[in-house]
Amino acid sequence: MRFGRKRGMSAYIERRSPSTFKIQITSMVDMFVILLVFLLKSYSTSPVNVTPSDDLTLPASSSLKDPAENLKLVVSKAGIFVEDEKVLDLKDGRLDVAEVDASDTQFIRKLYEALDQQAKKSRDIASQNSELEFDGKVIMQADRSLPYEILRKVMYTSMLAGYSDVKIAVMLKE
Amino acid sequence: MRIQRTRTDDSTFELNLAPMLDIIVSIVPMLLLSVVFVRITVVDTPVPQAVEQAVAAANEKNKDLVQVSMMVTKDRAVKITVVDRGQNKEFDVPGKLSATTTDGKVVVDLDALYQKAVAIKREYPDVFRMEFNPDESLPLEDLVVVMDQVRKLKSNETKVQFTDVTSGKPIETDLMFPDVVFGNVAGG
Incomplete structure (x- = not known):
């Protein structure tokens, strides 16, 4: 064996x-x-990122202009945001009367302060770096159902803060 | 004579795909995170500023001679006013009943608006700016639709020809009024 x-x-x-x-x-x-x-x-490097929510649905448009890197201003039905920071609340797309300046009914003080701070920051950066320039451009992402009354106030306030070139973000209609 | 045959390797071989698979498996999650199914674009709507407008007006005398403004009322009627060297021309587009809903909703007559805009553009081919004064109650969605309607000529239309101020050469374009400015933002 x-x-x-x-x-x-x-x-x-x-x-x-x-x-x-x-x-x-x-x-x-x-x-x-x-x-x-x-x-x-379907890869995208777009500087505008939209977080889908019930309070923010962008309007559809045939505009083909690509967004550039600018200040982000979001006006949803729930509130107004500057660079993702909530500035003030909206109640179902309505602005509280107390938020509007008594002497100028188009002026939203809290929004102005937030935008002014951003403008100062951008101007400071521009003063240190000659390649950068403060151009006063802002991309406004607004809900499609919001009335022009609110958007007008927002645009007026941003104009006073130095952001006079407002670009409205839209979804491309296929 | 006997042919000497050399011994060769087997003609079939197996490619080692494991490293390739490793790379793909690393890339796929990264791409999945940045994938978009909705493309975001922008509509230019600069706000007029008193100083800026004065400078622009001084620089572009020709443009200042003709001004086109569009007003949209609460009941979706559109009124286009052309100021041609101090002379006013008005074009009205009344609202119409919505064809998609039966609740008697009035909408902007987009086809009629487009036809009016095309007629104005053919008369004033070198004017690209339009002042937009919508009613406060209108939702953003309606404003964007109206702006879209006057931005560009449809593909089946013959293009508009105008003369370039700097070179003097004729230029053909399908753009109508791409520079829409909200005129009533700063007081109005």
Whole structure:
């Protein structure tokens, strides 16, 4: 009798099926390449990012102008935001009377202060860096159902704060 | 004579796809995070400023001779006024009943507005700026639709020809009134 050699069923299994095996990944790579092409096609580096919510639905337009990197002003049904920071609340798209200046009914003081702060910051940066210039451009993302009454107040206040070039963000109509 | 055959390797071989798969698996999550299904663009609406306007007016004397303004009322009627060297011309586009709803909702007659805008553009091909004075109650959605209607000629229309002030050469364009300015923002 020889020692060190398996016999019977165990020897048969060892002989027939080796312990290592290869997965067939060609079809998986095919699938990933198709997915990669699709994702590359819809890849975006746009400076305007819209967080979808019930309070902010942009209007649809045929305008093809791409947005540039500018100050972000969001006017949703829930409130007004400057660079993602909430400045004041809106109650279902309505502005509280107390928020509007008594002597000038178009002027929103809180918004002015927030925009003025941003303008000062931009001017300070521009004074240090000659390549940058304060151009007073602002991208306004406003809900499509908001009345012009509010937008007019927002535009008027931003104009007084030095942001006179307002660009309205819209969804591209296909 | 006997032909000497050299021994060659097997003609089939298996490509090692594992590193490629590694790269793709790393890229896919990154692209998934930055994928967008809605493209965001912008509509230019600069606010007029007294000083800026005065400077612009002084610089562009020709433009100052003809001014086009558009007013949209609460009942969706559009009134376009053209001031041509002090002479006023008015074009009215009354609102119409919505074809999509049955609740008697009045909407802006976009086709009639487009026809009027085209007629004005053909008469004044070198005017690109339009002052927009909408009623306060109108929602942004309606304003954007009206601005879209007067921005560009439709693809089946013949283009508008105007003379370039600097070079004196004729230029063809499909733009009508791309510079829409909210005229009633600063007091009005």
